[in-house]
Amino acid sequence: MTVTYLMLARLPEGGLEAFDAYESTVLPLLAEHGGRLQRRLRTPDDRVEAHLVTFPATENLDAYRADPRRAAAAPLLKSSGAAVELIAVRDVQS
Structure with a gap:
């Protein structure tokens, strides 16, 4: 089952x-x-960025988050001062 996340x-x-x-x-x-x-x-003011990301399963997201190359880049994120929120979302049929 595909999982979808909204990152703000x-x-x-x-x-x-x-x-x-x-x-x-x-x-x-x-x-x-x-x-x-x-x-x-x-x-437009470059103050908020949003990503809609999908993974085949939650375990794939966990592996991405645990990737040592991502951890090595963490100081860049920290120095940016960004406040990041990750939200699991689903499609809503209208």
Whole structure:
């Protein structure tokens, strides 16, 4: 069963450059863990970024989050000052 997550990152003034450097490092790792970035959105003021990401199973997300290359990039995320929220979501039929 595919699992879907919404990631929201709220960026402080001046945090975008470090956040972009972090994203450039970790987003390519998604595919190695079966993940797929469905959508990447940013507010016009560059202060909030949202990702819609899918994985084949929760275990794939866990493996992505435990990837040592992602951990090595964590100082970039910290220096960006981003407040990150990961939310499990599902499709709603209208």
